[in-house]
Amino acid sequence: TEEIPRKPDWLRVRMPASPEIARIKATLREHKLASVCEEANCPNLGECFSNGTATFMIMGEICTRRCPFCDVAHGRPNPLSPDEPKELAIAIRDMKLKYVVITSVDRDDLRDGGAQHFVDCIRETRALSPTIEIETLVPDFRGRMEAALDILEIAPPDVFNHNLESIPRLYRQVRPGSDYQWSLDLLKKFKERCPDVPTKSGLMVGMGETFEEIVEVLKDLRAHHVDMLTIGQYLQPSKHHFPMARFVPPEEFARYEEIAKELGFKHAACGPLVRSSYHADKQAHGEHVS
Template sequence: MIRMESVALSCRPETGRKSEHIKKPDWLKIKLNTNENYTGLKKLMREKNLHTVCEEARCPNIHECWGERRTATFMILGAVCTRACRFCAVKTGLPNELDTAEPERVADSVELMNLKHVVVTAVARDDLKDGGSAIFAETIRAIRRKNPFTTIEVLPSDMGGDRDNLQRLMDAKPDILNHNIETVRRLTPRIRARATYDRSLELLARAKEMYPVIPTKSSLMVGLGETVEEIIETMDDLRAHDVDIMTIGQYLQPTKKHAKVVKYYSPDEFGELRKIAMEKGFSHCEAGPLVRSSYHADEQVNAAAKEKQRQGDKQLELEQQASS
């Protein structure tokens, strides 16, 4: 049993009064790295007219990923989202027309960067009947054609909860399906626009039903006023819907117009949450102040694959023992 007394005492729900500005702790200081990798990757994105969630969502890890690891998360379907979630810095409004040449440009960039693992996400496109699933699928196929040894992770919106939209995406067979639950059930109506907690769980369950061998993944932000009990409840809900991988990170307020930070979790508290997640049966959990959904995504996939193999070997061993 993991002791959570120290975490629980410091993770109280919102009281309803106007929250005051909380000073960022030292562990959230970011190391800037504007070396040739960083500047070269930024130049490539502009030349190819591509968008990344790294820039649009103001990810705190952009200097590490671009400058040190040379990895990026491509954001397709434009840079304008049809939703206005209270945690997200991506521009909201009426999107432009679809760019049907975008999948090939993404595939070309993956080839130029020589990526072993690529993450493809997108803005929510509620203006499209298919939720953007056709472009998602074509992007996967284009990357496969030009980069057959690159593993592909996709991070779509709920695409309106339409089963056919999800089927269209899954039939392109990404290596991992990632869809974020974002926050606990109680806070979902206030933090997420249009999306619902149960619809996200349903999408994750459907993806696993369609292709059981494709790992599923989801991410949770903390610091919005949730309790530890609600975090654990979310873990249980994800596991009940066969989610394999979980990431847990600190919510950071992108602008004054967005939801305020209620609490900054310490690295030790994230360590405790990770232990609980692993005890719940996730094949891998990445948890930390600066962890985001696609942070060290390549390592997550490899760790999950190893854990799945370990569990399979253990089950085989038990079956052999039972039959002998």
């Protein structure tokens, strides 16, 4: 059987144990919430939690899509929990978070794709934590874009994030059920409706794409008025997942970041360990994170 290649040094991090992290984990259990940080075993967990940042997954843990790079369970999702927006808001207040990323699985089973649930979560969270900054990392609302945008613009987040994940040539393999142009259009149309809200997108590299193909995607993002960018290394969750093609060296990430700045992104975070939500607070404030 093929093994997953050993990580190079630049991808190995020590996970520090701290009382802060333990406290946050206990609060999550208490409110029956899922953090992507824990589920995905994110290497940045210690740093993010200590800085008051966390990423929550709403609308359950079962996705209606099957992206072969993704470790989320697929199948028939559970009905939405009407208590979730309130529970989320209480947990965020109790955890004293300053910046949260709210994301979800794809809910192709819901008429609005879950847009109203996002809005409910934003409203409840702001009600209990008035100074909080909220970034939403949304699914593509495929087949219901206008309906979803009509709802989302009622309570916009501080940052609107939707990840392209990969280059168009690999879409059929990497994001079956999704469409490259559709995702670009979602970002553009949200910007048209909420011009003051920064838009953001992210890519994984190391899946078989070329340098030039990544640069083309960056140009496409700018052509759709996307303000912020993240690029990180794809790490294969298991040998049954989409095969990783290579470890992209740190110098190449640095090059993407330079090109992104030249293309006019307001912020770009590119590096092996960068995740869509990594240093999201600093990205939102235009601080340099690399």
